[in-house]
Structures are given as structure tokens and as C-alpha cells.
Amino acid sequence: MAVQRMDNVAIVVDDLDAAVAFFTELGMELEGRGPIEGLWADRTVGLDGVRSDIAMMRTPDGHSKLELTKYHTPAASGAKPENPPPNTLGLHRVMFAVDDIDDTIARLRPHGAELLGEVAQYETIFRLCYLRGPAGIIVALAEQIG
DSSP states (O other): OOOOOOOOEEEEOSOHHHHHHHHHHHTOEEEEEEEEESHHHHHHHTOSSOEEEEEEEEOTTSSOEEEEEEEEETTOOOOSSSSOOTTOSSOOOEEEEOSOHHHHHHHHGGGTOEESSOOEEETTTEEEEEEEOGGGOEEEEEEEOO
């Protein structure tokens, strides 16, 4: 049997409220929020004594979701280096299509977003950029222009 769909991408954050505010400002909607703990959680993630809070964010079209997770126990471990460059092995980035890239960047800056490079144009098709989001993750933005 083939994969039915990709359900969500999880991002571990140190400040759940700030991450929810960031992705809400980006245009995602908070679908739900709640605690996660118990033997089932321990068995699923392979850690003992899991106690966390999650917030499920969804895109306005309802097709994509981010699960934002704040671990209380065991404490989250930091990535090395703290803000890995885009060519680091593992999860590379999360990309969103936006209507207005300049407006989106301006709205996200008060939430800690910092451009990694600059807004660049790919032929006459897209304007693109990478920025640093909550917990140091890389968020890519794409505005279709052609």
C-alpha cells in the first residue's frame, strides 16, 4: 500500500506561545493545543517520562500542518550548531507559498524572523527567501510572480 498523505511536520520549540504567534502571523491557523504524556507517548517517541505540550497549526487551505512541540520532560536538547546553515544534514527547511513576500517578512520580523540572505528572483517565476524562525528553523517563502 502507498502512503495516503503526509500528515504533518513536527518542530520542537523552546517557547510554544512565541512559535504559535509566529506561524499565526504567517497565516496559519491554530487547529488545537494540548498536553501529551503517558506510556503511549513514551513508547511512540522512544523517551521515558515524556511530558510535552503541542499546538497543531494548519495552512488556510487545510492541506498542510505543523505540529509545534514544547518538551517539559525530558528537557529538549539543542541542535549543534545552534543555528545550523542550510546545508546541514537532516530536516532542511519548511517552505510556504505567500501572496506578498515583502509584507510577510515585515510582519514576521517583530516575531524574531531574520533573513539568511536576501529576497532573490528566480527567472520570471518566483521571488524566494530563507529566514530563521522559531527554535532556529529555516522557513522559506515563495511568491509566485509569473
